[in-house]
Amino acid sequence: MELPAHVGVVGGGTMGASIAHVFLTAGATVTVVESDDDRVAAARRALEQSLQGAADRGKLPEGTDVDGLVGATSIVTGVEHLPPDTRLVVEAVPERVDLKQQILGAAAQRCPDAVLATNTSSLSVGAIGRDLPSGRLLGMHFFNPVPAQRLVELIRPPEVPDELVERVRGWVEALGKTAIVVDDAPGFATSRLGVAVGLEAIRMLEEGVASVEDIDTGMKLGYRWPVGPLELTDIVGLDVRLAIAEHLAQELGERFTPPQLLRDKVARGELGRKSGQGFHHWE
Incomplete structure (x- = not known):
């Protein structure tokens, strides 16, 4: 399955920059969202370091233009600047339910056709998505360091349809990774x-x-x-x-x-x- 043409990553820290890295190198267009100009600059540095480190270790195809990938990546302040046609929004902010709810609620309004994903490693996905449109949110738990780790844990609340889970599983496979699917239980698997x-x-x-x-x-x-x-x-x-x-x-x-x-x-x-x-x- 092909990746969505446009992916949004909210949070440009270590995890967010690494998640953006793997989508970029797989061919998607990526917009990274941060909260202010200083964090935008830090996110750009983190993304550049992640990509350059992979290139230095021979983990990117020969001739990959790291500067070009970084330069083509939009890093913006605020979810309201995500392209409305974004098809996947991955949230990678600190482990606070209220913060995740706020970000994903804004993303749901800004990108009405997007699949919403939280990168939480332990919080209830159902609690995070309590006020979101039913069936749009699932957990997409990446592992650090994201470019090297082959696993993505998909956490499925009961209301998420099979079709959406299989679509996201296909996107994970398009990244060259393997997905496991677990119920929305504390700590997942x-x-x-x-x-x-x-x-x-x-x-x-x-x-x-x-x-x-x-x-x-x-x-x-x-x-x-x-x-x-x-x-x-x-x-x-x-x-x-x-x-x-x-x-x-x-x-x-x-x-x-x-x-x-x-x-x-x-x-x-x-x-x-x-x-x-x-x-x-x-x-």
Whole structure:
């Protein structure tokens, strides 16, 4: 299936810029939405860095014009500047239900024929879409780093028709990725499992069972994980993992209660790779 001709990505941070990257390199025209001029400039830098990094690693077709792709990408301030004929709008803003509702509500009015997608990793898609037209919103959970990760988790509220799910699955395949479809349950499939293992690894470290390096090496060599659970927590972001754990603890019970060690590290600003220090030290 061909991609929609025009895609809107709301939020130009790490995830939003990476999502824009994969749609651009697959041939779609992309508009990125940010909130002000400073964030527009930051989004353009993030997109350029993502594309140039892929080019430097040989992950883009030879001769790809990175400057041309970046220059052809509209980065605007406000959903009201999305082209009305946009066929897919992906929201990639911070994990706040009210913020996502506001953005997607504006996108639904501006782009009446667009499929609406939220990149949430744990929040209820049904709650986010409570005031939206029925059957237009689903979860489209990309994984970081988006260009390298092959999985997209599609979260389906009960009112979303089969036709829409299959259309979006086709778009995912056109990106060279694989989609799984899960119900709109707390944590979906991937966040729920990933957080459960990550929290247990942190508890083991807290209890002195093993070192950071040995916990991660055990999972990499014993279970063939490409990275260990503590390194993965650093990549995801300790603050992000803490927020997801708190949400899952509220929805599913005390087994998802965040360890004190995780809370302490977040309080100290040790957020993982993005801050240079988490469970590992990052250059």
